[in-house]
Amino acid sequence: MKKQPLAANLDFPRPYTTVDVAIFSVAGDALRVLLVERSREDGGPFAGCWALPGGFIDIERDADLRHCALRKLREKTGLAAGYLEQLGSWGSATRDPRGWSATHAYFALLPAAAEPRAGANAAEVCWFPVIGKGVRVRLAFDHAEILAAALERLRNKVEYTSLPAFLVPKEFTLTELQRAYETVLGRRLEKSAFRTRVLATRLVEPVDKLRAGPNRPARVYRLSNPGAPVFFARPFSPRGK
Amino acid sequence: MKKQPLAANLDFPRPYTTVDVAIFSVAGDALRVLLVERSREDGGPFAGCWALPGGFIDIERDADLRHCALRKLREKTGLAAGYLEQLGSWGSATRDPRGWSATHAYFALLPAAAEPRAGANAAEVCWFPVIGKGVRVRLAFDHAEILAAALERLRNKVEYTSLPAFLVPKEFTLTELQRAYETVLGRRLEKSAFRTRVLATRLVEPVDKLRAGPNRPARVYRLSNPGAPVFFARPFSPRGK
DNA sequence: GTAATAGTGTCTATCAGACACTATGGT
DNA sequence: ACCATAGTGTCTGATAGACACTATTAC
Known part of the structure; x- marks a missing residue:
């Protein structure tokens, strides 16, 4: 030895x-x-x-x-x-x-x-x-292997963390944030469930601004704590089993 | 540069x-x-x-x-x-x-x-x-920092994976497995919920043996797939929020 | 008013936790 | 018979998904 x-x-x-x-x-x-x-x-x-x-x-x-x-x-x-x-x-x-x-x-x-x-x-x-x-x-x-591992980690974490908030500009509407989630996940999410989840945590806080458009303006938000991601109690949709 | x-x-x-x-x-x-x-x-x-x-x-x-x-x-x-x-x-x-x-x-x-x-x-x-x-x-x-990180990872993963199954002998009763979970988590789990979760996944399979004792004998199990851990859809008890 | 998206309320299926109940072997 | 632990059934509260409904702006 x-x-x-x-x-x-x-x-x-x-x-x-x-x-x-x-x-x-x-x-x-x-x-x-x-x-x-x-x-x-x-x-x-x-x-x-x-x-x-x-x-x-x-x-x-x-x-x-x-x-x-x-x-x-x-x-x-x-x-x-x-x-x-x-x-x-x-x-x-x-x-x-x-x-x-x-x-x-x-x-x-x-x-x-x-x-x-x-x-x-x-x-x-x-x-x-x-x-x-x-x-x-x-x-x-x-x-290629490292990239695949990074993608797997990212997609896994998106299910139960606020990571996509870092893919979006400092100030954003909830719909924009939802799009970021959907882009990474590759599937659509329910608007109502998404908003409930995001607002139930202390993830975001409203900014005193509205995003104008050809429709009802959207409230603008920013991260409450830009340093650290938030972890949700459950993933978006039950997987595994 | x-x-x-x-x-x-x-x-x-x-x-x-x-x-x-x-x-x-x-x-x-x-x-x-x-x-x-x-x-x-x-x-x-x-x-x-x-x-x-x-x-x-x-x-x-x-x-x-x-x-x-x-x-x-x-x-x-x-x-x-x-x-x-x-x-x-x-x-x-x-x-x-x-x-x-x-x-x-x-x-x-x-x-x-x-x-x-x-x-x-x-x-x-x-x-x-x-x-x-x-x-x-x-x-x-x-x-000390590395050990703390290892403990944090272990305790986090115990919430939603079958890792404690690797802390237990090859053949074990469900109660023994539950004790392993409780030891790592540092808190008690509900027997019924624990068994439901474990048996609902393909985590374990029964062995044709009983563990004798001064009471009703317990069924003995082993891992279905000793190579890879199983991931549960949700952690044991809602955390965070 | 109409179009379009923002945002909310309600219903339901699912499931974890709680807890009481039954089962079965040793003594 | 009694004890101790194995194992199961039932109830309930929480919540995610589905979906319909209301709100508010530009035109």
């Missing part, structure tokens, strides 16, 4: 360590995810392939994993995330052809209105519509 | 990478977690301090993160886990005094009967009762 290495001897090989972020937003009636095109010139693997934004941890600049994820997000979108959650980690001997590597994956939600200024390397960044469990292009590394 | 390193130049500093496992089981009416005492001789940090079992990834032996976690579990308990789930990852410049490090944390559930043979280094391994959000001893690194 092999002993743990001594403190004086920490020079055994270590995995490459990266952070990747699945960044979602809604446009119209579609959920979309931000992807970057990998360089064709630096000789790295999966050249020209689309991938989740991410990269190596910079131990000089990143105080911790979350800060690293926030930095990736900022560099690609120029925006602060409405919501950032750790998704999990993927590590194996084979996921990167250069050797044993592990990535810490996050997922982020951006409000619809906020169009990313597409940071430093604009041409390489693009929104892709989500179709089923992923996107139509082949992704680098195991990013 | 700093560029990603070229493929030819991957020699920039990388974080130390470890895997840690919070291993739970029940004994009597108490939930307990397995801890190891850190060596006082190898000059490593937190000497003599209790810690979650874990250590550096061995890129020669560990095919992936999960295998690494299974290896740690096997080395400390000599047992295969009934359940092993990834919990999350913790990484920062300061959590390990030796430098930037990241750990991939898992949590595992062991059946009550299975007493660990306490692997290679028996004297250093010990079960500690869980009290509130952790244990009574000070833990190394940020392991």
